[in-house]
Amino acid sequence: MTELVDIGVNLTSKSLLRDLDGVMQRAADAGVRQMVVTGTSIAASEQALELCARFPERLLFTCGIHPHHASEWDALSQDRLRKLAQQPRACAIGETGLDFNRSYSPHEVQETAFRRQLELAAELEMPVFSHQRDAHSRFVEILRDYRDRIGKIVVHCFTDSREALLDYLDLDCHIGITGWICDERRGLELRQLVKLTPAERLLLETDAPYLLPRDLQPRPSTRINEPAYLPHILEAVARHRNQAIDALAAQCLENSRRFFDL
Ligand SMILES: [Zn+2]
DSSP states (O other): OOOEEEEEEOTTSHHHHTTHHHHHHHHHHTTEEEEEEOOOSHHHHHHHHHHHHHSTTTEEEEEOOOGGGGGGOOTTHHHHHHHHHTSTTEEEEEEEEEETTTOSSOHHHHHHHHHHHHHHHHHHTOOEEEEEESOHHHHHHHHHHHGGGOOOEEEOSOOOOHHHHHHHHHTTOEEEEOGGGGOTTTTHHHHHHHHHSOGGGEEEOOOBTSOOOTTOSSOOTTOOOOGGGHHHHHHHHHHHHTOOHHHHHHHHHHHHHHHHTO
8 A cells, every 4th residue: 555644634633533533543544654743832732742652653743833823922932842842752842833814813923923933943953834925025035045054844734826836946845735625616826836846855644623625425414525535635646746646645744754864
């Protein structure tokens, strides 16, 4: 069976925790052996660490403060994230970045939290798991300031334009592709852009429980996305890249292992 790594699962969200053993089992049955649990706040990162202790063979986690939660950033945040990042199974700093779409936190606050987390990644020599929505130009400006001090960066759930993609590739970023590509309306541009992305820069993720692939058959009544649907995303990416599924799976597995040092 094709072996896959889901590089973005919000496994600390209630809708997945409710049936955690089922989620883990269905993922394993679908070939998704390892998953990276996204840390979106200090509390969520701590919870992710606990989940990793329960499934040490299969889970890793990122530790960070999502731009939605940037208002929670305070004088202690960097130290707390540093301690979390030094725990076993911690594999990246993030989710961090800018989200000017919902702007749950003021833009300046988001920028400060983003910069501090990039500094931490540079200090600890860890990869960055980043998020950008409607904030591309500021995001790239900030990233450029730190780029030569940071090793690996993934722009997760990429849904942006051709220009944005080229900027990220120019900065030698990895590109995280979700089930957004399965959306027959919103995913059209992404279907073109996966063709332009070098194979060695592609990473696959569900971003579960969000972004249930729209063309999933049968459509789960719960509408909850889960890592077991990653092969469906793999197939869509392979189709739009005119690439054999097995070859793409092997490439993405290798990319994930290299990126997160699995
Ligand atoms: Zn995100």
